[in-house]
Structures are given as structure tokens and as C-alpha cells.
Amino acid sequence: MQIHVTLPRFIWFLAAMTFAAAIGIPKGFNVTTLLIILCSFAMSCFKPLAQPVDKADKALIWTFFVFGLSLILFSLADHLEMRGLDKPSRFLFVIPVVFLLLRTKGHQEWLWYGIVVGALLAFALALYERLVEGVSRASGEEHPIMFGDTGMMLGLLSLVASIYFFSQKRFYWLAVALVGSLAGIGTSVLSGSRGGWVALPLITAFLLWECRELLGKKRLMSVLSVALVMVVAAVAIPQTGIQKRVGEAVSNISDYSQGAKSATSVGLRFDMWKSAIYMFQQAPMLGVGESQVQPIKRELSALGEINPRAVPYNHAHNEYLQALSTRGVVGLILLLAMYLIPLKLFLHKLRQYKHNWRIRAYAIGGALIPMCYMDFALTQTMFMHNIGVMMFAFPIAYFWAALRWTEREERPAAA
Template identity: 55%
Template sequence: MSLIARFICLAWFFAGLTFAISVGMPGGYNIGGALIFLSSIGLIFIKPKWALLNKQDRLLFWTFFSFAISMFIAVAMDSMSIRELDKPSRFLVVLPVLVLLLNVTNRKEWLWYSVLFGAIFAFSMALHERVVLGDRRSGVGINEIMFGNTAMLLGLLSFAGAIYFYSQKRYAWMWLSIIGGFAGIGGSVLSGTRGGWVGLPFIGLFLFWQCRDLLGRKLLLSVFSVVILSLVTVVAVPQTGVQKRVNDAVSDITKYLDGSRRATSVGVRFDLWKSSVLIVKQAPIFGVGASQITPLRKELAADNLISKASSRFGHAHNEYFDALAKRGIVGLVFLLMVYLVPLKLFLNKLKEHKTDWRIRSYAIAGALIPMGYIDFSLTQGMLSHNIGVVMYAFPVVYFWAALRWAEREALEEEPMV
């Protein structure tokens, strides 16, 4: 086997590495993505079977491609710096990775091992910062919000892994995955990132609903009770900081509504969202462009329509409002497309495969990624950060390719008629 072929065969290991060190070490998320992209260059030296890409694969491919091109056009229209192309370019970089993983030797189970390791690693580092270093919020060298949301995502994916291992009666790995699930949520708690907590009950209900037939009523009720008890404990114990963060949010909202103080964490976000609605009225179809956002916010602050504290931000701290103000209705449509098309693809697979848990587990994990980002994007510009783009585009492709491999295996095992 040639050196190039050996490197290509490590593709699934590199995919797993993306999760394993994503937030446990600063910049870790870039390493796995960079290595798997380099291995995808090997497609030049082999003959990929393009026939392996079905209609759904192509839909995912063109969705990511279209979103990237829409962002490139927005940057060009706004005369922004070429460096603004860096983040959306990841949606193009991941496309050969999709083709590669649909062709390369299957090692898809490495994804399950990697997400639980990544979640536990992230929690360990966050705990070290809070307990040993005495930091108020954990971030492990990156933005605390991005760290917390990514840790939450790793935890949710670990729970999907637990479902997979339970269905395969591999109970040791199941328990490790459960630990990884709670570790990921724990990392989010230690980061103090409230935005990720909002959607947790809804995503949890999705998980329970999808695996109700696998677990059975009695076990499902037991698991549900343990989860509720764990969440109540986390909120009740002051040392976790959850109670304080929730109380602070309630206080901020009250102060904003009664007008006594607008320059709070929540108040600034409300003003940023309000300013986005006011700004987009000037150019509703294509938006005003990223370069105009800060000057326009300063004008709104001068007119006392928003607080001065809000006027210094170039992002709305909400992906949807930000897309609307900068790129108009067209930009918002492309953003929704990049979230909803992958979600729909994975949900369709859940409907298609009602009993095969080797396939359903990967579909559940895949659906959790856009579901998580839809939630996270309510209070943070996830795709405005390198880690946010990488930990969305690449994991969606990884789990989609894994799901497609699982379908092939199931088809091969069907008895001949």
C-alpha cells in the first residue's frame, strides 16, 4: 500500500480527532479538520466512485456549496477584506471530505469513541480551570460561549452513542458514553453558557421520543427520572453557578423591561436584536452589509434607540438577526437552509429506518448537530467563529457519511429472495 493510500485510510481517525480534541485544547478543532482535508486531496490519486453519491448526498453537497457561495457574494458586494472568506470557505473545504468518507474504508465507529472522549476531556479541562485556577467561567483558551456550546454538543452526541452501544448490547461503552454525555453538559455548566441550556429540555425530549421503542416504558421512565434528578441537583447546588446565572438573566430582563438599566448582558443582546430589525428596514432584500452595521448601530445609540454599550458590537449575538441585518431576507434564507436541509435529511432517515438501530443511532446524532446549532444560534453568532463553522460543517458530513455506510451494510446483509 502506497504512502498516499495509507494516509487516506486514516480519514475516519482524523474525523474522530476533530471531536476528541475539539475544545479540550486550544485550537484542537482545527487539527482533525485540517488532516482529513489533506487526506481528501488523495482523491486526485484514486478514482472515487461518484456513483456512490445518491440524490440525498448531492443535496447536502449543494446545500453547503450554495451557502458558501452566498457568503462569498455578500463579502464581495460589501467590499470586505478577503479574510472574511475564511469561515464560509470551510463549507467548501468539507465537500471533498464528504466524497472521501463515502469512498474510503469504513471505520465509522471511531466517531462514537471520539465524542465521548472529547466530552470528558473538555469537562476535565473546564473543571481544572474552575477548581484549580479559580476562574469564574471556563473557556479552555477559547470564547467561553463557544466552549460551552461545543461541550454541550459533544455531550448530546455522547448520549446518541450510548443509544448505539445499548442497541448493540455493548454495555461498557454504553456507560462510558453516558458519562461522556453528562461530562459534556457539565462542561457547558462550568462555562456558564446559558444559551445552550435553553434548548436542552426540547432536545432531551427528542432523544427520549426517538428511543422509546428501544428502551421500553419502564427503562425509559427510569432514565428520565435520573436525568430530571441530575438537572435539579445541578440547579440547586450553588457551586455549579447555574442558579446564579439564571437569576442574573431574570434580573437583566426585569431591568431592561422597566427601563432602569439596558447595558446588562441580556439587555445588550435585546438591543442588538432590536437594532438588527431597525437596520434591515433600510435594505430588506440583501441587507446593509457587514461593514455598515457598527456605524448604523452608533447612529441608533445617538438617537437613544439602543444603549451605547450595544453600539460597539459588530454582531447581533443571534445568528438569525445578524444574517437578516447584514445579508437581508436572502441571507436569512440561506442560513436557514444550511441548518434545516441537513436536519431534514437526518429526520427522513429516522422515518425510513424505524427498527435498525445501527442506522438510527447515526441519524439521531446527525440530527442533534443542526438542532443544537439552531438553539445555540439564538444567543450567539456560531458561524462567526472558526470553531463554530468547523464543528458544524465537518460533524454533519461525518455522521451523514457514517449513516450512509450503515445503510450499505444493512443492504448487504439482506437475504437474497
């Protein structure tokens, strides 16, 4: 009997800790996701589902399966090396986790606590690296872009947590979550990762629009005013580094357009994009494969089409162009499906429950993940990194299961 009481707590604790340990505890997400995968394999043998999966559950599961399998097949067709199966397999391993969490009635509210703690820990680490170690860009043990983009996502999810706590009139945790949202955004700023900054105004506008009735006009205007003041202050203060990074980007673009200094950060990225478009033109349907990326870049470099310093990169610094160049139109369609199907499922629940904020908060949080990744994908190949795969697939599974359990809990009350 004791096992039945403690095991659900442990499983949802692991889910929450995936957020808490995401980047604030270097590589911590690897431990939590491994444990929850092992639990999913064990539990699948002993405990039936609380209720049959419905069409929406199946749509999510099949999306993970088809996308993961497609990446594995492309990898095998390309170079037949086991290293190409590592990250794609994560999209398959998350499927038993979906079943596990649909079996495990739970403590889905712990996700919010894990998110806020994760944002605070990430900011503490970023601050330590910048102030004590004196690095120019905070990174934890990840690439600075991955560190910053994950921090931004944690900050935006903390903002959703604050909406949840406000709707439940839990004002202490509302205050903590708001601090967490600033911490996550601050982590992105301290990493100097410009690509993630685009997500901030777009997703904040989406959140405020969805919360307009909950907040009311006066609160909404107050929030907008405070947000505007904070953005202006962050840009105006030189120590944040925002002015410098934006100025560098503008200068890099100007230099590249004039054919000079293409070895800059932005210039090299443009050369990677140019290379990716060229590869797509060579094999538009199925792409050239990852193994051909650097050989083709070497050819383009020899012809003077791209800077030699762009050659060592084995990706395009753009998820969409990476899919087009290495997996063709087929790969791009599958990538868009991986983004859009979960997004559609969460948005459908958001429209279905217009006034139930216990459910709506999980729907917004789940929708926010593919929304963030679609933005991050413009300047980074997120799925080429372990943390990029793990912090996409598993949080979607967690939020979907949390939403489904909250639906079940709310039905008796509605009746």
C-alpha cells in the first residue's frame, strides 16, 4: 500500500525536477529523464491505464513516434553509425513516459514549482559565471545559445506559473513565480543569446491576450506599463550587454551586405544558411544527408562562396534550413508536424476550457514549448543538441499528462 502512495509522488517529482535541474544543475536533466524513462518501462508491465487513451493522446504519441523514427531512418540511410541514433531515440523514449504519466494520478502542480526553481537556479549560475568567473557569456556546461534559450523558456513558463497562482489566489507563490520569470529572462540576457530575445515580446503578447479577461483592463494596462519600463531599462543599462549584442548584430549585417568581415557571428551564420539552401537545391526531396554537409561546404569555400570558418560547423544554425538541406522537403514537413501538432492539441484545450484556469494554465504552458522552439529554430538547430531534444519532448509529455489529469479532476465538479 505504501508503494501506491509514494510512487506517484516520486514520478511527478522527477518530472518537476527535469525543469528544476535543466540548466541550473549542469546536465541534471539527464538524470531525471533517465529515471523517469526507467520508471515508465517498469510501470508499463504492472499498472493499467487509468482510462483508455483518446484521439488526442494518440495524435501526440504518433507524432513523437513518426518524427523519431524518421530521424533514425534518415540517419541510417545516411551513414549507418550508432551516434546518429542517440538524439532521435529520445523522441521514442518519451512515448512510454506519456503512458506512465497518464497512468499516474498525480501531483501535476509540482511542475510549476520545478519550473520556478529551475529559472532561479539558472540565473544564479549565470550570475556566478558572469560576475565571479568573468566570462563574457554565461553557458553552464551547455552551448551559450542552448543555455540562454532554455533559460528564456523557463522564464516564460514561470510567467505562466504566475498566471496559474494568480487564478488560484495564491499570492505568495505568484510573487515567487514573477521573480522566477525575471530570473529566466535574465539568464537569457546574461548568456548573450540574441535569438531567444525575439520570443519574449511575441509570447508575452500571446499570454496577455489569453489572460485579458482574468486580469481585467486595469491590471492588464499596469502589467503592460511595467513590462515596457523594464524592457527600456534593460536595453538602456550597458551592463546587461543587450545594447552591445544588438549593436554587434546590426554591424555584422551591414558588413556582410557590403561583402566585408563575413567571419563575424552573423556573417558566418549567413554563410551557413547560404550553404544549406545550396544543399537543398541539390536534393530537394530527401536532402543530402548530414554526412555531406562539411564536404559540400569545403567545395563552396574553395569556390569562394562562403568563408572557410563556416566549414567546420555541421549544422545550419537554423532548424528549418537544417531539415531542408539534410532531409529535404520530407524532413521539413515532419519537423513542422512535430511543432504544430502538439501546439494544435494544446490550443484546442485552451479554447475548450475558456474559464477554467486550472486547465487553461497547463494548456498555455504546453503550447508555449513548441512556440518557443519555433522561434529558437530561426537561429539555432535545437534538435542537434541533447538538451534541445530533452527539453522539448519531455516537457510536452509532462504538460499533456498534467492537463489530462486536471481535466479528469474537474469533471466531477463541473457535473
